[in-house]
Amino acid sequence: MLLGETMATVARRNAAGRDAGPGEATAAALVPSRPSLPRLREAAAGCRACPLWERGTQTVFGEGAARSDVLLVGEQPGDKEDLAGKPFVGPAGQLLDRALEAAGIDRRRTYVTNVVKHFKWEPRGKRRIHKKPDAREIRACLPWLAAEIAAVQPEIVVCLGATAAQALLGGSFRVTRDRGRLVASPLAPRTLATVHPASILRMPDEASRQAELSRFIDDLAAAARALG
Numbered sequence: 001m002l003l004g005e006t007m008a009t010v011a012r013r014n015a016a017g018r019d020a021g022p023g024e025a026t027a028a029a030l031v032p033s034r035p036s037l038p039r040l041r042e043a044a045a046g047c048r049a050c051p052l053w054e055r056g057t058q059t060v061f062g063e064g065a066a067r068s069d070v071l072l073v074g075e076q077p078g079d080k081e082d083l084a085g086k087p088f089v090g091p092a093g094q095l096l097d098r099a100l101e102a103a104g105i106d107r108r109r110t111y112v113t114n115v116v117k118h119f120k121w122e123p124r125g126k127r128r129i130h131k132k133p134d135a136r137e138i139r140a141c142l143p144w145l146a147a148e149i150a151a152v153q154p155e156i157v158v159c160l161g162a163t164a165a166q167a168l169l170g171g172s173f174r175v176t177r178d179r180g181r182l183v184a185s186p187l188a189p190r191t192l193a194t195v196h197p198a199s200i201l202r203m204p205d206e207a208s209r210q211a212e213l214s215r216f217i218d219d220l221a222a223a224a225r226a227l228g
């Protein structure tokens, strides 16, 4: 399944103000016709297009300036994001902020969001453990991301991690092979993928964390250079 193609189709249809295709009908039906970011956020708050709304505290919509140059897409909100109702506010988000600064990207010129807007988790004792969204949940949620991209019109889309990269660029995309490289896509004038900052935090020791952080900053610096 090429979700990148689905994404492109949804983006084109939303930009044209028409309904999305059958696979995305439920969420697409909620997307207002002439969507501004505040209207989209308001509409997404009531989304029940897939079962994830039942376990998440709230919809975690994207945040950032309405006309950001850089739109960064992760997989889904985590535990802290779910509680706060804001994307990238936990440890991975703080690492992302530091890496953006090191790469020379002004955080105020970015918009951050996720492919899936509800936190998917399973209980382990008293903890809520992240669970990867499946293809159906990703497909159900794509109309929101398509509408965000259409509203923000970024110069560059940066996919953070394999889930975002494969959802937007196709199942054959490999972050390990293609990270840090500009790739053609219908999403924005430029698209690039790198790892998710959470994967850096999961590295087993400080030396590998630092090495991965350095590669992550290099990838973001490539995005900064592409902006000119």
Ligand code: SF4
Pocket: 027, 044, 047, 048, 049, 050, 051, 052, 053, 059, 116, 117, 118, 137, 140, 141, 144
């Ligand atoms: S994850 Fe996305 S599609 Fe599913 S209920 Fe939440 S906002 Fe709707």
